[in-house]
Amino acid sequence: MSEIELENRGREVLREIIRNFIESGEPVGSRTIAKVYSEGLSAASIRNIMADLEEMGYLSQPHTSAGRVPTDRGYRYYVDSLLTAMALPRSDRERVAEVVRRQTSLPEVLHEISRLISHLTHQVGFVVCPDHTQAVLKHIEFISLGPSRILAILVDRAGVIHNRVADTSEALSQDELDKIGKYLVSEYQGKTLSEIRESLLQAMKEEKARFDKLLSRAIALGTQFLQAQEEVDKEVFVQGTPNILQQPDFSNMDEMRRIFETFEAKGKLVKILDEVVSSEGLRVVIGSEHTDPTLAHLSLVASPYKVGEQGAGVLGVLGPTRMEYARAIALVDYISKLLSRILTAPPS
Amino acid sequence: MSEIELENRGREVLREIIRNFIESGEPVGSRTIAKVYSEGLSAASIRNIMADLEEMGYLSQPHTSAGRVPTDRGYRYYVDSLLTAMALPRSDRERVAEVVRRQTSLPEVLHEISRLISHLTHQVGFVVCPDHTQAVLKHIEFISLGPSRILAILVDRAGVIHNRVADTSEALSQDELDKIGKYLVSEYQGKTLSEIRESLLQAMKEEKARFDKLLSRAIALGTQFLQAQEEVDKEVFVQGTPNILQQPDFSNMDEMRRIFETFEAKGKLVKILDEVVSSEGLRVVIGSEHTDPTLAHLSLVASPYKVGEQGAGVLGVLGPTRMEYARAIALVDYISKLLSRILTAPPS
DNA sequence: GTTTGGCACTCTCGGAGTGCGAGTGCCAAT
DNA sequence: ATTGGCACTCGCACTCCGAGAGTGCCAAAC
Known part of the structure; x- marks a missing residue:
């Protein structure tokens, strides 16, 4: 006893x-x-x-x-x-709801959310954009920029616009491009980009012998675009970096600089976050638990949010280990759930 | 004597x-x-x-x-x-040329350039995107996102994509939207957005009595989009902020923070830059010459770059007053001229 | 045997005092 | 006009306390 x-x-x-x-x-x-x-x-x-x-x-x-x-x-x-679980104060909930309601396009919403997280916690807030390979095709369009340069614009169900410029070997008229776009939309609308890509690659093999030039061009073009798209870095919104400076604990300029550099090289940041959040629920990583030593004095409260059934992006708070965990956890949890709900059943 | x-x-x-x-x-x-x-x-x-x-x-x-x-x-x-004018070292010129050549879309180029400026000067590099009202229309497209939500996508001659979501009072089918887009392109291709806007507003007044519903819708939609577009903040790419921390002179944490906050609130930054660079040539603003006291210990070397005949964006270097002016000036001058040349006669 | 008051000890932090080095201002000599 | 010399002024790094906060441990108390 x-x-x-x-x-x-x-x-x-x-x-x-x-x-x-x-x-x-x-x-x-x-x-x-x-x-x-x-x-x-x-x-x-x-x-x-x-x-x-x-x-x-x-x-x-x-x-x-x-x-x-x-x-x-x-x-x-x-x-x-x-830690006793803490409910997010009503006033905070309302501010979140307002941001989500007000904005129009998804990137704007995500940007505003990172900003909001930063404000409410006085730390660094971040939001990683959803994995675009899981985006659901709504519309695709090709626009000729020059004799052999084509701009592809793709809109997904959440209203996010992806675009990519590519060079082609053969010149295509705007008219042909329109037809190709229409064909792709009619054929693949409602599928995810990765599904479409698979399907196109499949078609490419099978249809080699086909004579329909337009069709084979459509397949080629679609493949090329989606391939390129995969290589694009995920976008991250990071807001409130200066808040780190407010921390009295950090007098070490050199460490400071390394942290800021990490924030600026967003590719690296995405890697760190991806590694941490393996699409399970909310996670907290504390100081030395990070694999990256740059973050040795920082803690991370992050949660994935989903679009559809697939895991999608990550959002969270990054601050010194001396952080108001209860608050941060409540906030991140709330927002990630809200976002998942909205993205899974979009208002449109 | x-x-x-x-x-x-x-x-x-x-x-x-x-x-x-x-x-x-x-x-x-x-x-x-x-x-x-x-x-x-x-x-x-x-x-x-x-x-x-x-x-x-x-x-x-x-x-x-x-x-x-x-x-x-x-x-x-x-x-x-x-200051004796200094020629930009050949190695630097080559790096600039390479970046410009390699990239595809304009935003990517500008982003890379800000990064490059930051690297070559070890200071903060920035590039403000061209004023979109001076962009030349190449293509416009409307996509229905829901019963009363429309996504407008506009491509200009430089290959920059502008987009905007707007709500409409009446529901329009995708077919109608396509027609409206085609009409606007055929009518206004090659004009700048501000010209188009003027023209549309004019048409709106005159055509009030007209019966052609499609036409009047096209005008309304176009106006609405361009109006919204005007309100969008200019985009800025800022790279190398951590370099400021390297400066041994800055031990004053509080000032540091204010500077970083200014960088993060990019709208404010654009204002400062716009104020400074009144589309004349290269300018240098030193420390206390800034109107904004936040920048009291920083110097700015900036130059506008042009697209077509109109002034467009601004690019430059921001660093402590103790800065290698000769180098910074040579670099900014070179890049702004190069960029102007390329954007005025695009490769397409 | 758990708890507590007491006490010696340790360590940081801020202020005062000090010597050194760098650099100036001025003056008298050239 | 220029220069060497010299007295003087600071800032900086160092050291040296004294105060304050907090600990660890021990012996007494409950």
């Missing part, structure tokens, strides 16, 4: 220390906890508990005779076991 | 001080200059000249008994009168 009680006590104290540290940003000492602690425990007792917690690796001291600071492991325990 | 000689001497010394300071970043003293100065002048003499220069407002001392540092006014004089 003493074991359990101690455990409980330890949990209480750990929670209180972390809460306190998240709020104040300064190492918290035994006296501070003793004051808050409802059951009358003296500072000395707290000290003993804290020593235990330190031994278990949940806390550490910046130096002897400073208060305690949570370790990454401490945060991990806090997030997993000590 | 003594007057002129002194003037010349002053110029020499000022130039050398600024050169030196740009390179080293540290206040430069009389001895340093005395060593470099070809005509044998002693440190003491240099000191006298320096004192004069300080009195004239070209130099200042961080504190008594430190070396001299150029004032903004000093930089101004340097840029206007002391």
Whole structure:
């Protein structure tokens, strides 16, 4: 029994220390906890508990005779076991709803959402665009830009516009291009881009002998476009990077710079995020848990959102390990669910 | 005659001080200059000249008994009168040419250019997209997204794609939309968007009594789209923001943050740039010359580039006042001219 | 035997004092 | 007009406390 009680006590104290540290940003000492602690425990007792917690690796001291600071492991325990789920405040929910309602095109909405996340958490907010290979074809169009250059415009069901310029070997008139576009739409509307691509590649093999020039051109063109499309980086919206500078913890300019560079090289960012969020639910990655050492002092709260049945994009918050996890989690969870709902059954 | 000689001497010394300071970043003293100065002048003499220069407002001392540092006014004089024009190194020219050649769509080129500027100068590079009201219509297309939502896609001669979602009062079939698009293209291809808008507004007034429903719809739709288009912010590509952090001069976190926020709020940035570059040639704005106090310690080297006869976008470098002006100017000048040439007579 | 008060100890942080080096301003000599 | 010399001024890095906060441990108390 003493074991359990101690455990409980330890949990209480750990929670209180972390809460306190998240709020104040300064190492918290035994006296501070003793004051808050409802059951009358003296500072000395707290000290003993804290020593235990330190031994278990949940806390550490910046130096002897400073208060305690949570370790990454401490945060991990806090997030997993000590955090009481928090409902997103009504005012926040309303702001999210408003942003979603107001905007028109998907990229705009996503951009605004990253901005909103940044504002509400005072951290860096990000949104990765849905994987376009899962987009559902609504319309496709080819426009001749010159003798051998063609612009392809594709619109998916969510109203996102994809476009790509490609060179072709043979010159095609705008009229032919229109026909090709019409054919592709009639044939493939409602399918996902990756399905279409498969189907086209299949057709290409089979139809080699066919005489219908238009058809074979349509297939070639469609394939070429979709192929190119696959190579395009996923887009990311990152907002609130300056907030990182606000963090008093970061005086290390050099580390700062590396972080900012990572944000600017968005391709790298996407990789990190993809790696982390394997289309399961919401995830929290804390400091040293990151594979990329650049993020060693940053925590990530991210959640995928879905379009249709397929996993799609990722959105979340990036901030110092000393972060208001409860709030961030509530927000990310709420938005990702809302977005999934809307994208799966679009308003159109 | 003594007057002129002194003037010349002053110029020499000022130039050398600024050169030196740009390179080293540290206040430069009389001895340093005395060593470099070809005509044998002693440190003491240099000191006298320096004192004069300080009195004239070209130099200042961080504190008594430190070396001299150029004032903004000093930089101004340097840029206007002391700088020997520098040709852009061949290697740089080649890198620029390669970027321009390789890319396909205009936005991609511009993005790459901002990146390139940032790399070559180790500063922040930016490119503002051309004013779309001056774009020349090549193709326009309407796509129905739902009962009362229409997506308009417009392609201009440079291959830039503009799009906009709008709500309409009446439902239009895709067939009707196609016809409307065709009509607008046939009627207005080759005109600039602002011309078209004028023309449409004119037509709207005159044709009120007309019975041709399709025509009046086309006019209404076109107007609505172009109207909305005007409100869209100009796009800016900003690259290399982290380079600002590299600057040893900036320890002031708070100022840092404000600068970064300005970069993130791109609308604000466009305003600043527009204000500065009134479609004349290359311009340099130094530190306190900025109207916006946020940029008080930054210098801007910017030049507009043209598409057709009309002024179009702006591109340039933003960095600390202690900047390699000669290099930055050479680079910005070269790129803006190259870009103008290409956009005015596109490869298509 | 858990808890607690007390006490010695450790460590950081800020302010005061100090020596050094760099650089200036001025003056008298050339 | 130019220059060498010299006194003077600062900033910077260093050191040296003293105060304050917090710990660890021990012996007493509940």
